[in-house]
Amino acid sequence: xxxxxxxxxxxxxxxxxxxxxxxxxxxxxxxxxxxxxxxxxxxxxxxxxxxxxxxxxxxxxxxxxxxxxxxxxxxxxxxxxxxxxxxxxxxxxxxxxxxxxxxxxxxxxxxxxxxxxxxxxxxxxxxxxxxxxxxxxxxxxxxxxxxxxxxxxxxxxxxxxxxxxxxxxx
Amino acid sequence: xxxxxxxxxxxxxxxxxxxxxxxxxxxxxxxxxxxxxxxxxxxxxxxxxxxxxxxxxxxxxxxxxxxxxxxxxxxxxxxxxxxxxxxxxxxxxxxxxxxxxxxxxxxxxxxxxxxxxxxxxxxxxxxxxxxxxxxxxxxxxxxxxxxxxxxxxxxxxxxxxxxxxxxxxxxxxxxxxxxxxxxxxxxxxxxxxxxxxxxxxxxxxxxxxxxxxxxxxxxxxxxxxxxxxxxxxxxxxxxxxxxxxxxxxxxxxxxxxxxxxxxxxxxxxxxxxxxxxxxxxxxxxxxxxxxxxxxxxxxxxxxxxxxxxxxxxxxxxxxxxxxxxxxx
Amino acid sequence: xxxxxxxxxxxxxxxxxxxxxxxxxxxxxxxxxxxxxxxxxxxxxxxxxxxxxxxxxxxxxxxxxxxxxxxxxxxxxxxxxxxxxxxxxxxxxxxxxxxxxxxxxxxxxxxxxxxxxxxxxxxxxxxxxxxxxxxxxxxxxxxxxxxxxxxxxxxxxxxxxxxxxxxxxxxxxxxxxxxxxxxxxxxxxxxxxxxxxxxxxxxxxxxxxxxxxxxxxxxxxxxxxxxxxxxxxxxxxxxxxxxxxxxxxxxxxxxxxxxxxxxxxxxxxxxxxxxxxxxxxxxxxxxxxxxxxxxxxxxxxxxxxxxxxxxxxxxxxxxxxxxxxxxxxxxxxxxxxxxxxxxxxxxxxxxxxxxxxxxxxxxxxxxxxxxxxxxxxxxxxxxxxxxxxxxxxxxxxxxxxxxxxxxxxxxxxxxxxxxxxxxxxxxxxxxxxxxxxxxxxxxxxxxxxxxxxxxxxxxxxxxxxxxxxxxxxxxxxxxxxxxxxxxxxxxxxx
Numbered sequence: 001x002x003x004x005x006x007x008x009x010x011x012x013x014x015x016x017x018x019x020x021x022x023x024x025x026x027x028x029x030x031x032x033x034x035x036x037x038x039x040x041x042x043x044x045x046x047x048x049x050x051x052x053x054x055x056x057x058x059x060x061x062x063x064x065x066x067x068x069x070x071x072x073x074x075x076x077x078x079x080x081x082x083x084x085x086x087x088x089x090x091x092x093x094x095x096x097x098x099x100x101x102x103x104x105x106x107x108x109x110x111x112x113x114x115x116x117x118x119x120x121x122x123x124x125x126x127x128x129x130x131x132x133x134x135x136x137x138x139x140x141x142x143x144x145x146x147x148x149x150x151x152x153x154x155x156x157x158x159x160x161x162x163x164x165x166x167x168x169x170x
Numbered sequence: 171x172x173x174x175x176x177x178x179x180x181x182x183x184x185x186x187x188x189x190x191x192x193x194x195x196x197x198x199x200x201x202x203x204x205x206x207x208x209x210x211x212x213x214x215x216x217x218x219x220x221x222x223x224x225x226x227x228x229x230x231x232x233x234x235x236x237x238x239x240x241x242x243x244x245x246x247x248x249x250x251x252x253x254x255x256x257x258x259x260x261x262x263x264x265x266x267x268x269x270x271x272x273x274x275x276x277x278x279x280x281x282x283x284x285x286x287x288x289x290x291x292x293x294x295x296x297x298x299x300x301x302x303x304x305x306x307x308x309x310x311x312x313x314x315x316x317x318x319x320x321x322x323x324x325x326x327x328x329x330x331x332x333x334x335x336x337x338x339x340x341x342x343x344x345x346x347x348x349x350x351x352x353x354x355x356x357x358x359x360x361x362x363x364x365x366x367x368x369x370x371x372x373x374x375x376x377x378x379x380x381x382x383x384x385x386x387x388x389x390x391x392x393x394x395x396x397x398x399x400x401x402x403x404x405x406x407x408x409x410x411x412x413x414x415x416x417x418x419x420x421x422x423x424x425x426x427x428x429x430x431x432x433x434x435x436x437x438x439x440x441x442x443x444x445x446x447x448x449x450x451x452x453x454x455x456x457x458x459x460x461x462x463x464x465x466x467x468x469x470x471x472x473x474x475x476x477x478x479x480x481x482x483x484x485x486x487x488x489x490x491x492x493x494x495x496x497x498x
Numbered sequence: 499x500x501x502x503x504x505x506x507x508x509x510x511x512x513x514x515x516x517x518x519x520x521x522x523x524x525x526x527x528x529x530x531x532x533x534x535x536x537x538x539x540x541x542x543x544x545x546x547x548x549x550x551x552x553x554x555x556x557x558x559x560x561x562x563x564x565x566x567x568x569x570x571x572x573x574x575x576x577x578x579x580x581x582x583x584x585x586x587x588x589x590x591x592x593x594x595x596x597x598x599x600x601x602x603x604x605x606x607x608x609x610x611x612x613x614x615x616x617x618x619x620x621x622x623x624x625x626x627x628x629x630x631x632x633x634x635x636x637x638x639x640x641x642x643x644x645x646x647x648x649x650x651x652x653x654x655x656x657x658x659x660x661x662x663x664x665x666x667x668x669x670x671x672x673x674x675x676x677x678x679x680x681x682x683x684x685x686x687x688x689x690x691x692x693x694x695x696x697x698x699x700x701x702x703x704x705x706x707x708x709x710x711x712x713x714x715x716x717x718x719x720x721x722x723x724x725x726x727x728x729x730x731x732x733x734x735x736x737x738x739x740x741x742x743x744x745x746x747x748x749x750x751x752x753x754x755x756x757x758x759x760x761x762x763x764x765x766x767x768x769x770x771x772x773x774x775x776x777x778x779x780x781x782x783x784x785x786x787x788x789x790x791x792x793x794x795x796x797x798x799x800x801x802x803x804x805x806x807x808x809x810x811x812x813x814x815x816x817x818x819x820x821x822x823x824x825x826x827x828x829x830x831x832x833x834x835x836x837x838x839x840x841x842x843x844x845x846x847x848x849x850x851x852x853x854x855x856x857x858x859x860x861x862x863x864x865x866x867x868x869x870x871x872x873x874x875x876x877x878x879x880x881x882x883x884x885x886x887x888x889x890x891x892x893x894x895x896x897x898x899x900x901x902x903x904x905x906x907x908x909x910x911x912x913x914x915x916x917x918x919x920x921x922x923x924x925x926x927x928x929x930x931x932x933x934x935x936x937x938x939x940x941x942x943x944x945x946x947x948x949x950x951x952x953x954x955x956x957x958x959x960x961x962x963x964x965x966x967x968x969x970x971x972x973x974x975x976x977x978x979x980x981x982x983x984x985x986x987x988x989x990x991x992x
Contacts, residue, residue: 007923014922018663025670028685036498037342037363038948042677042684045940049670056663063659095716099917102715102885106708106910110893114903128886135715135882146883153887157894168216168251169897222820223541224827232545232831250542253901255694257676260902263691290676290683292690337949343681364636365679365945370760370816370823377814380635380949393835394815466833 011064018057025050101134113169120169124154210272210443211246218276220261222254226307226387226469230431231277233463234304234454241457243450250277258282259291266297270436272443275301279429280486281345287490288343295483298434302448303474304455305464306430308405309349309385310415312398314376322402322421325383329359339366339381346372346385348493349404349427355496356423388412388468404428411468428470432479448476503853505846511554514547515854518555519861522562526569527873529576529707529888530895532699533563534821539898541828549832549847554854556825561613561858564764564804565866568605568797573598573877576707576888580698581764581800583930584772586706588785588792595788599874600733604790605797606866607734608746612798613859615750616757616805621852628813631758636949637957639759640942641966643935646766648970649773650931657923664924668932671696678937679944691904700896700909701933705926707892708913711885713920742794745775753799757806762938763819764803769931771799777973786927801859808855812836812848 025046035041109127112118128150132143162168217235219228228250235248253261258278265276276298285291311322319325329336338361340347347363354360364381366372372384373394388409391400400415404427408417418425433451435444452473454460464471474482505511525536536559544552567582572589585605592601619627634642647665674685675695686692749771756767775795776785785792807818815837817823826836834844841848866873876884896909916926950956957963 010922014660014663014919014924017918018667021667021670024687025673025685028673028687032684033498033682037680038944039952040944040947042680042682045936046670046673046685049666049673052666053663053670056659056666059659060663098715099712102889103712103910103914106889106893106913110903110906110910113893114906124890127890128883131886131889132882135885142880142882146886149883150886150890153890157890161894161898169894222824223538224824224830229827229831232542236545251901252538255697255900255902257693259690259693260900260904264901288681290681291693334951341681342679347681362949362951364949365941367678373814374632374760374810374816375635378632378635389835393839394837396838463833467830 008064011060015057015061015064018053018060022050022053022057025053098134102131105130105134120158121151121154124157125150128153209245210440210446211244213273214246215244215248215272215447216251216274217248218251218253218261218264218274220253220255220258220276220278223250223252226389227277227279227431228252230304230469233460234451237454237457237460238450241453243453244446257285257288257290259293262291262293262297265434265436270299270438272435272439272447274436275439275447276434278432278434279306280427280432280483281429282432282434283483283487283490284343284345284348286487287494295480295487297437299437299439299444300476300480300483301433301435301444302451302476303430303432303472303479304451305469305471305473306428307387307389307467307469308403308409308426308428309345309387310391310400310403310412311350311353311383312376312386312391312395312400313383314379315397315399317382317399320399320401322416322418325401326357326359329361333360334362336382337362337364337380339364339372339375339384341365341367341371343497345427345429347497348490349385349425350383351493351497352425352489353402353418353423355493356418356425392468405470409468410465430474430479432483444476501846501849503857505550505850505853510548511550511854512857514551514555515558515857516861518558518560519562519858520558520865522559522564523566523569523862523865524562525559526563526566527578528891528895529570529574529578530703530892532567532579532895533560534819534824535699535895535899536563537821537824541824544828545831549829549834549844550850552828552832553825553847553850554858556828557851557854558858558861560804560821560825561801561855561862562865564800565606565609565613565797565862567800568609568793569602569873569876572601572605572793573874574888575710577702580702580934581768581803582796583702583706583765583927584768584796585793587772587796587927588787588789591786591788592790592793593877597733597788598877599870601790601793602870602874603734603867604738604742605793606863606870607738608742608749608794608797609801609866610859610863611746612750612753612801613805613855613862615747616754616802617852617856617859619754620805620808620855624809624813627754627758628810631755631760631810632814634759634962635960636942636945637960637963638966639761640939640946641957641960641963641970642759643762643766643939643942645966645970645973646770646773647931647935647939649777649973650769650928650935660922660924661928664919664926665928665932667919667924668929668934669936671701672933672937678941679948691902694900696908696912697896697899697905698934699899700905701912702930703892703896704909704912705916705930707888708909709916709920709926711889711892712913712917714881714885717881742791745778745791745794746798748778749775749795749798750802753802754806756799757803757818758809760807760810760816760818763807763821764800765934766938767799767803767806768796769934771795777976805855808851812840812851814838815840 029043029046032043105127109123112123113120125147129143129147132146217231219231221227232250235250238244239247253264261276265274268274286294313319319328338350340350340363342365364375366375369386369390375381376384377397391398392411400412402421403409403412403415403417404425405417406426406428455471455473461471522533522536525531526533537556544555563579564581567577567579568585570576570578571582571585572593575586575590577583577586589601589605674692676693677684683693752771752774753767756762756770772792772795775791776782779791807822810816810818811822815835817826829836834847892909893906896905897903899905919926919929
């Protein structure tokens with residue numbers, strides 16, 4: 001896929017997401033009681049934002065649908081303006097699997113702590129080892145080093161939080 | 171890529187295995203020790219406070235927990251856990267997370283009744299077992315010292331001559347709003363409001379001439395009220411620290427609000443645990459040092475047992491519900 | 499005052515101050531852990547201390563915590579604390595251009611200057627300033643925040659439409675929860691956990707730290723070169739004082755003033771002085787791409803805001819933020835209430851706070867300046883380990899704020915949202931700014947309308963508010979006007 005096409009698809013997805021958000025705002029606002037103590041009321045800002053988001057999303061969607069030509073003019077400008085963002089999208093294109101793996105590991109980790117009440121030290125160690133494996137240089141030693149860092153880190157955090165700060169994690 | 175991943179998994183498993191081995195050695199002794207003890211309490215009791223640290227509810231809980239530990243009235247310490255957020259919803263979620271075994275209790279005030287009356291959060295009084303009240307305090311209404319009116323009577327007259335001519339700093343739907351509304355109903359006046367969701371906001375708006383009337387805890391008034399003038403106290407009797415401020419009842423308005431320090435456990439907590447904690451709390455509130463602190467901070471030290479506290483709460487909730495219906 | 503300074507130089511107080519500052523810097527630098535969390539968590543420890551010790555420890559943590567945030571903001575594009583958001587805008591690009599040490603040095607310098615200037619205000623004219631700040635009512639707050647919002651709209655780089663969409667989305671995410679103007683839930687869709695809304699900390703950690711970690715994960719593994727310590731001599735010169743002096747002074751004053759207003763904190767101070775620095779700059783187009791003035795403005799203002807916030811705290815007992823509310827809690831447990839009587843009843847505490855603030859700033863300078871070389875080396879730690887450690891801290895930090903896992907899930911969700919927005923080229927700056935400022939603007943506008951019985955013209959009687967509104971609209975229209983003027987100048991030249 002070439003760059004302008006990809007931007008256009010991204011823009012359409014963004015517009016779609018924003019429209020769903022705007023829909024939620026309108027839905028939520030419709031259930032609020034009328035103003036009681038001042039003329040604006042709780043529903044005013046959600047409605048205003050809903051309208052703004054809808055309009056902006058439609059502009060973006062229209063721009064993306066009308067397509068390539070205007071983009072090819074705007075693109076160099078926008079790209080140079082947001083060095084970090086642009087290079088981020090290139091990077092994700094490089095190894096998107098790693099991003100997904102890290103995200104999945106994070107979700108499993110928090111779910112383990114929250115839902116399954118896995119002990120903090122155990123969960124943290126496994127998380128660190130997993131991350132080491134996903135991201136590390138291709139060596140077993142690195143993974144082990146990082147796993148051990150995980151144990152030490154987790155023990156240290158748990159010790160400080162429970163002994164001194166009376167916070168039990170999990 | 172696929173081979174990378176397979177290798178990654180093998181590495182994870184092996185690293186985790188090593189870590190596990192290290193862990194079992196550290197965790198086993200803990201498990202053993204938990205199986206031995208007997209009689210409540212066998213482990214620290216967590217006291218959940220539904221605010222960030224530093225407020226009255228938090229400070230009182232910490233003082234009392236400290237005193238109980240110092241004197242050894244419970245075999246295990248009481249540990250304060252702050253769980254701010256969601257009009258108490260977060261704290262209640264924490265309270266109900268484990269078994270109702272008495273090892274997780276809560277310290278709150280009659281603000282819990284406000285949350286129930288306003289239908290915020292999905293809880294009701296029946297979800298709780300009341301342990302008891304360790305004293306409480308009442309608020310007062312203050313105006314600026316340089317204001318033209320010096321007493322509640324003058325304020326009421328001014329408001330009756332020109333309705334809605336004075337601004338009251340309140341957080342809509344919070345205690346100041348409810349007390350103000352009760353007084354307004356009794357005396358038959360009406361004020362305008364301005365949003366002020368904390369004591370700091372009320373003080374700032376009042377001193378800055380952006381509001382004319384605001385509610386303060388008596389202790390706040392004593393320390394911060396240099397340029398303020400208290401016009402009415404909402405306690406049952408006059409506060410010893412403020413002998414010159416009349417109560418609302420004296421002035422002929424039936425508005426009393428004594429916000430207690432209320433200790434709660436989840437419904438279904440065994441009698442043994444509740445009685446044990448209540449016993450320790452009662453001793454603590456009768457301790458001279460605690461009494462001294464309460465008096466200095468214009469709080470009344472007293473002990474009310476769990477059942478009486480619950481009956482009182484039900485009555486108060488009834489009257490709050492009527493106010494809630496009116497102001498919504 | 500002098501007595502208080504002398505008291506402070508007793509070994510135990512100095513030691514507590516040093517511990518607090520050092521701890522603050524470390525915690526502030528770790529994304530996920532913030533100054534206010536540190537203070538909240540260590541508060542129970544201070545209950546058994548001597549009150550002066552307790553205060554020095556907490557002030558040290560406060561100053562260190564706000565200052566430490568710049569480290570990770572610059573090196574990793576993860577603000578260590580909310581006050582350092584704007585530091586990521588220019589600090590990280592600088593680091594990417596190989597000027598990490600200079601960015602750090604400038605940030606430290608700016609922090610100290612901000613701290614010292616606001617200390618001068620704190621020590622010299624507390625009562626006067628507090629009195630003026632009190633005159634600010636809902637209209638003034640609203641106008642001020644609106645001004646900040648409009649000025650920041652001018653910050654949008656790249657596509658204006660996307661920046662506006664980002665801001666609107668940020669504002670929308672601030673809506674769920676208890677509507678503070680009427681005390682009722684709104685847009686919670688029946689979820690009790692949403693009653694307190696999306697917390698500032700989980701949202702910020704998610705949008706900046708988590709999304710950055712996810713992005714970094716995708717980066718191809720860099721071959722880490724041999725470990726290298728930066729040069730001993732830091733790349734700042736005397737000429738920097740001339741170059742950044744006016745900016746620092748301006749940002750210090752803005753920071754102090756914003757800090758003075760209860761309810762608006764260091765993050766807003768940094769945002770406002772950043773956008774003003776951009777308005778004053780001769781090359782505003784370089785902001786967001788590694789402009790030194792951006793780092794200086796933000797870091798000066800967020801430190802200055804601490805001194806500002808201490809003014810209403812000690813003169814009137816009005817806390818400016820959660821952090822100050824906790825400081826008040828620390829004093830109440832020792833039976834000391836900050837307020838007008840504090841100077842009479844316990845001067846050693848009142849002056850102790852002022853003196854501790856001064857010394858904490860100096861200690862912060864010494865600590866950070868002497869370790870900055872090692873700090874800069876953080877970027878060289880193997881990525882897999884570093885990201886893992888930060889991830890764990892983010893989870894623990896989000897959890898520890900309120901002991902709630904809901905906050906952790908919010909953090910993860912905003913990490914994904916942040917990543918998606920960046921992939922769609924929606925800048926995160928306006929998103930976060932909308933999220934932070936919109937609730938203040940809405941609450942204050944509604945409070946104003948409540949106060950005036952729905953009469954908008956009441957604002958005409960509020961001179962401060964009017965001035966802010968005029969500046970706000972001028973800032974909004976300025977780009978168009980200046981373009982028009984430039985055209986005319988060109989035409990006459992031809």
